[in-house]
Amino acid sequence: MTLLLIASNARYGMMFADCRISGDDGILEDDHAKIAQLELANVRLLFAYTGLTYTLDHQFRTDHFLASAINEYLQPDVTAEHALQVIGARLTQIFQSSPAILALRPAHRRLTVYFVGFEGGQPLIGTLSNFENLDGTGERLRDTFWRRMIRPTVDAPIAMASGNINSVQIGDVDALRLLMRDEKPLHAVVAKATEILDAAAHDPRSKNTIGANVLYGLIMADEKQASRCEFVCNTGGQLTPVIPIIKPQQSIIAFKMALHSVEPTPPKQRPNERCSCGSGKKYKKCHGRDQRL
Known part of the structure; x- marks a missing residue:
């Protein structure tokens, strides 16, 4: 499972994802864009998932499915609550009917999708999941995807970890939240988040399932400030995932985008x-x- 860090306050929302896939077919460095941006008329959200990335026959891929569901089933003027309701209903339908998914072991059918961003300038964090309890704990698989929305405030920012969290220290996540509460510079918040993922990647408890490379997305409350995407590459290589922006009812959407770059000597x-x-x-x-x- 992907390790995700989600953080939000009244000024910005952030997502961090490690870039490694682990499953029955081995451990792979992942070039999928596990973070994307959803844009509606009054809603701008980053979203990311942890859990099922794709079935072994590739009949189902989470990134493709989410992009298609947004493109085909959402109207541009819907609320964030309605958007999560529609996407959750489509996920429930496919997870209850897809032979490729039903053939998986229950532990491999787990999926959680997080959303972080702004609706009408107000911050929000949304969740769709088929296994976590409403308090964010537990791994009992459900037949349907439940949803939850919470609203961070200036005095009560939110920072959380999800997915492959066995090697994440709770105190580190709380330290990230305190940096946001105390309005420390954005670069300090980003540095702390990448430090948390790096420590988890090198912790023996992660059993090499957390990647050292990190994909990071930032979305601002001020619509005039562009969203930001960064890829922290600690292992070398020349493939850099970037975050696609997906809008409903568009004729062309990007399921996966990447930049090929040559590293200077x-x-x-x-x-x-x-x-x-x-x-x-x-x-x-x-x-x-x-x-x-």
Whole structure:
């Protein structure tokens, strides 16, 4: 399952997702865009999922399904509550009828979709899930997808972790919330969130199922400020997922988008210098160690 961090206050909403898939077919670095943006007339939401990514025969893919459901079944002027109701109903229908999904073990049929953003300038966090209890705990599989919406405030921002959370420290998530409550600079909040995911990825309890690469999305209350997407790549490679924007009733939507980039040759570093990757370690004990080997 994907590890998600969701954070929201009156000024912005954020989502962070690790980029690794684990299942019966092994562990893979994931180039799926697990975060996307939904735009309605009065609603702007980032959304991300944890749980079932696709069936082994690829007859069902969560990112494709969500994009199609938004495009085909939502009207541009609906409320956030109605949008979640429609998407949840479609998920319930497909999970109750798809042979490919029904053939999966119950643990592999779990799926939770989170939404974070703004409706009429007011912050909200929405949830659709077929396994978590209403308090966000438990893993009992349900026959239907339930939904929940909560509204963060200036005095009560919200930060939560979901999905592959066994190696996440509750105190770290609370520290993220306090940074938002105290209106610390945005870069400090982002740094703390990526630190939480990085620590979870390297924790032995995660059993290598959490990826070191992080996809991050930011949406602002001020509509004049564009949403932001960043990909923190700690493993090298040249494939960078980006966040697609999906609008109902559009003839063309992007199920998956990626930027291919060529990494420049890094300048030569001295052994005792801080590694340029930002880990804080000396080069000889970080990426320089591979050079010595």
